[in-house]
Amino acid sequence: MAKTAQPYSQIDTRDNIIVAIQNLPKNTLVHIVGKEFSLVEDIKQKHKFALHDFKVGDEIVMYGVLVGKAIQPIERGAAITTENIEHASAEFNPEQSKYEWTQPDVSKFKDRTFNGYHRADGSVGTRNYWLVIPLVFCENRNIDVVRDALMEALGYQTNKDYSVDTPKLIEAYKSGATAEDLMETSIVHTREEIVKNRLFPNVDGIKFLKHDGGCGGIRQDSETLCRLLAGYITNSNVAGATILSLGCQNAQMEMLQKAISEKDSDFQKPVYYLEQQQIGNERKFIETAVKKTFIGLAGADKITRKPAALDKLILGLECGGSDGFSGISCNPALGYASDLLTTLGGSPVLSEFPELNGVEQELINRCREKEDAEKFAHIMKRYAQRAEDVGSGFKNNPSPGNIKDGLITDAIKSAGAAKKGGTSPVVSVLDYTEKVTKPGLNLLCTPGNDVESTTGLAGSGCNMIVFTTGLGTPTGNPVAPVLKMSSNTTLFKRMNDIIDINAGTVITGEDTISSMGEKILEEIILVASGEKEAKAVLQNQNDFIPWKRGISL
Structure with a gap:
């Protein structure tokens, strides 16, 4: 169109x-x-x-x-x-029909690069973060204490446009300043000043991955959680991590270490493992965590941005709060950007398997390998059956907001949502927490829930995410910058504080799908290079919800 x-x-x-x-x-x-x-x-x-x-x-x-x-x-x-x-949706089976793909013209991007953080495993990050992670929910309070000790002092509390430097006022008072002097003392700093004066300018932030898992429930939940956390630690946007463990929980440190080695057999990033029951005294435990994290930040600060080819981009494709225009503007435009990236050797990742209901056969036909076609068919049928077993089903996927804006069946919603994946062949089908390793379009099993899905995308290695929306959503991610794109201009103007890109120009005819797709890739390159920040990052939107593999549509 x-x-x-x-x-x-x-x-x-x-x-x-x-x-x-x-x-x-x-x-x-x-x-x-x-x-x-x-x-x-x-x-x-x-x-x-x-x-x-x-x-x-x-x-x-x-x-x-x-x-x-x-x-x-x-x-x-x-x-x-x-x-x-x-x-209603079409039946599907693993048998494939012949599929041919015509690559888009990528001459505009042939020799383009982005400036990223090069890692020992050959991957390149778009950001340089340090993680602080609890292995169990019992450590969430200690995570808060560590965060309070580090964020503002090191200049990372930047979710506001300014901060008030009360310690400076105290020091002036202690030095004998008069009331008049105190009134003349400048104690308000802008976000730009805070960032500029950070002690570790090459570290983009400290991210705290609080969650409610690690113990209780079934053992498989803790195993899945450890694989997810391992995905975050090995993500190219991460320099290293501090792990806080209680000691007696299901999610043991050895379980996490095994998951890391399975993702990267030659893992070289610094990770500090701290167990509260071994250290004993809580004050000493917190003190050790703060000191270790500080040392890790100092090491991470030595890494600087350097040029990298666009084939190092692993792009998560996400949608949420969809409307009746999503499938004809932002989603196909993102699909075109996905095809451009595939042609350039990059790795787009299409997730949200409940929102592929009705287009399964098309995706099966696009699989390069028969094993991937069979794996995708198996996962989709298993997912659909589990939903039916609990009295639900993919037919229950559209939300009240979707229906109000014209997406009245799951198949209508899904057919539009699948457009994010473009038209390129599928090179790999991944289950939840499996790592992206092949260039080209990957399919990743995640639920349709926005935050659970974006959490999974970053956990499988995505170093950028583009999130399309027709109704508006504030979703972000702790480690992967999330670019938000609107399906319509009205939304872009109304929620401009959280929306980065306007695909509404496709609806009005100012842009074609291809011209909009090229604009999206240009924006991705800018953000990947750190030349521009995603609004989700500026708004401090660090949503992190692990999927426990229950039915989540």
Whole structure:
């Protein structure tokens, strides 16, 4: 779809429902695909209307795939609603059809680089963070104490536009300053001043990964947690870590160390393991944690940014708070950027498996290896069955906000969400916490829950994430910069404090999918190089929720 300046649009030539690009009143005369008819009711912007009459049981097609079935007769020109259609999606199997891919033109990016942090394992980070991690929820309070001791003192408490330097006022008072002198003393520092005056200027931040796991529940939960934490520690955006353990919990330090070695057999980053029950005295435990972290920060500060090829980018593809425009503007534009990155040797990662419902066969056909096609089919069927077993199902995926904005079945939502993955072949299918190792499009099993999914993307190695949204969401991640992109201009203007990129220009016809995709890649390069900061980072949005592998849609 090149332009959508007209008030309605057919997204795929196989579609039998039409998208309203703007509010359309009853009796609007529609001219589309050689047909002429009048709308029989008002159609809200982003919602769909029937291209022809439907009988009960007729298939509803959008994005060229089955997205629902009529449960009552629908007149041509009538709105498609939750009252007249129900969720339906195509069957799939591991057998593959032939798939051919035409690479996009990447001449604009052929010799481009980004400035990143080169690691011993050959990966390159877009940021240089130090992690402080509790192995069990019992240590969360101690994590807070360590954070309070380090963040503001070292200049990392930058979630506000300014800070008040009360210690400076105290020192002036102790030095004999008069009331007049105190009033003249400058004690307010801007964010820019704080960052500029950091003791460790090459360390982008200290991140604290608090969670509610590590003990209780089933042992597999702790094993999964350790694999996830190992993914964060081995992520290219991380210089090292301080680990706080109680000592008696299920998630033992040896379990974490084993998970790290499985991800990187020649692991060389500094990691300090501290066990409270061995050290004993809490004050000594905290003191040791602060000192070890300080020493780690001093070492991490010696690493500086250097040029790296774009093939070192591992890009997480995420969406949340989707609307009826997500699948025709921001998602396909991100998909084009994904194809550009794949052609350049990078690794885009498509997640949220519940939101691939209905497009499974297309993705199976795109798998290069038969083993990956079989693995993807197995994971999807197992996931769907587990959802059914607890009385739910993928059909329950759309949220009230999705439905209100035109995504009335999971298949409609999924078909639009899958556009983030572009059209390139699938080189690998990964289960949750498995590491991205192959260049090209990877599929990663995560739930549709925004934070659980972005948490998983970073845990599998993503050093950047682009998050598309039609309704707005403040989600971020502790280690991977999250660029937020809106599907429509109204949202971009209304929530400009948290949205980085506006894909609404595709809806108005100012941009094509390809031109918007190129703009996205340019923005990724700027942020990856540290020349520009993602608004999620500026807002201190460090969302971290491990998935316990229960059913989460």
